[in-house]
Amino acid sequence: MSLIYALRDRYPHLGFDDRPLVASCDDGWLGIMHAFLHDADKAMVPGGTFTLQQVREKMGGLQMHYEIADIAPAARRAIDDAHRQASARSFHVCEICGRRGRLNNFSGLWKVVCTEHADGKLGKGVPFVGPFDVQDSYSPEADPFVAARPTAAEFDAAPIIDGWLVEEQGECGSRPWLYGWFFGKPDIGDGEHGHTSPIVQMDDMVPPRWVRTDNWLYRLGIHYLPAEREIRYWAQKLRRRPLAYGEPPGGSNGIEAMLIFLRSTGRLKSMKIDRMEQAYREEEQDQEISRGG
Template sequence: MSLITGLRDLYPHLGFDDRPLAASCDDGWLGILHAFLGDADKAMAAGGTFMLQQVKEKMGGLHMHYATADVAPDARRAIDDAHRLASTRSFHVCEICGRPGRLNNFSGLWKVVCSEHADGELGTGVPFDGPFDAHNSYSPEEDPFVAARPTVAEFEAAPIIQGWLIEEQAEGGHPWLYGWFFGHPDIGEGEHGHTPPLVQMDEMMPPRWVRTDSQLYRLGICYPPAEREIRYWAQKLARRPVTYGEPPGGDNDIEAMLIFLRSTGRLRSMKIDRMELAYREEKESDARSGA
């Protein structure tokens, strides 16, 4: 069961309120769901009402129930086509992790999984061709949404970015990531750097991978912004790269990092005070939200 929030702002023409949407499927299909909602939102821009009633797995594939009113026939056709495409895509995307997959039979339970998840908590799956291909001419290799998703082998071979931060580019350009790199052919182990602009990002929360036009990256831990800034400066002023498995800044004692930053004399007191205040506000906010 997935709880999806923030839909009102993402899809303003679909009539969502602030309540989270409960989806009776695993998180690997969230990208498919968001692609469908994006197409539905475009179709609904001309007016009418749309209500998403249910999102679930049925007989191995993704199914959605929705209702419309006062919608032009061509808009309704566009939404129905988007739903058929979403259902078809789901038979080629692992429901658990969002990587390429195929339909497997787990002693009577049908589930679309990748090669990694074909042998796990559900037992050992037996792959087979399902009878529900809504588009006879559909080819997952020719669908950019499916084709760009990393295989298990590609994912396992990708460099890792720890302590990553998304940096937006100006004037609508693609964002990039900053972080500490491991396993990259051109960046030293544990060195801080940034990726080229991103072209695709995992829809799971938290995301597990990103892709640029030249490289796939696995994503490690992500710190809240204020905590990350403190860790960044503590690591930088220690003048050494991060050791794999060790958090940036050396440990998880943020108070000790603040003391260290003040002891170096290399940062202005006002800057450290600002970082400390932002960190404490961040922690208070997390406590109020129950994080």
């Protein structure tokens, strides 16, 4: 796993020293680690010190070393419980990709992997048939954090949403959902635009590759920033045909050509197009700043 930055901003009640933290495990466990740090951060609100010293894979599972001091016994218990949960979860989550996994033995090396990653760089894994520690009451099926993750086979069979966007502002405080162009979903034509049911869980890898909603699992295709996406959405809509698979929404002529096209149709108020263009220019500028350009 790469170096982890910005932990200090994300978890303000946890102490991190100035050295970058090196985690010696793969990225598939980032979500588990963040869920643990989130719980630890909550437990540290009343005060005390928490120092994360090491994140690593040991005997196939995730192990974190931390030091806590000057905190109430209940807070210490909460953190230790969260760590036990993180470790238990890691035995069911592919260390490489974060989908559902199981413990495999690769010629003596233990690693939790999905079926896709059980046959790769490390050779062919032999699944561990168990049982795990009988004292361990953890059930992955009862833990939504793990249960919502797709298996590799389920992922491969899932429909795709291209040009997806999370709609955070649901009506009446409902959960967020996604908009996008659908492919491979039986009840909507390929390349039609629509929205999903509310999100249950989204992949924690960057960029995310799947989302589980109340009704479906989807693979996530290409993603655009909101202002660019809005221009693409209208350009595609006014072309009056479904999106072809693999084609960028709005056509592949670039945003400038799309803006000219939108103005030429006369079907949108020019004020609306001006507003979209303005938002797009600002988005571009922000991108440049964040790229350090």
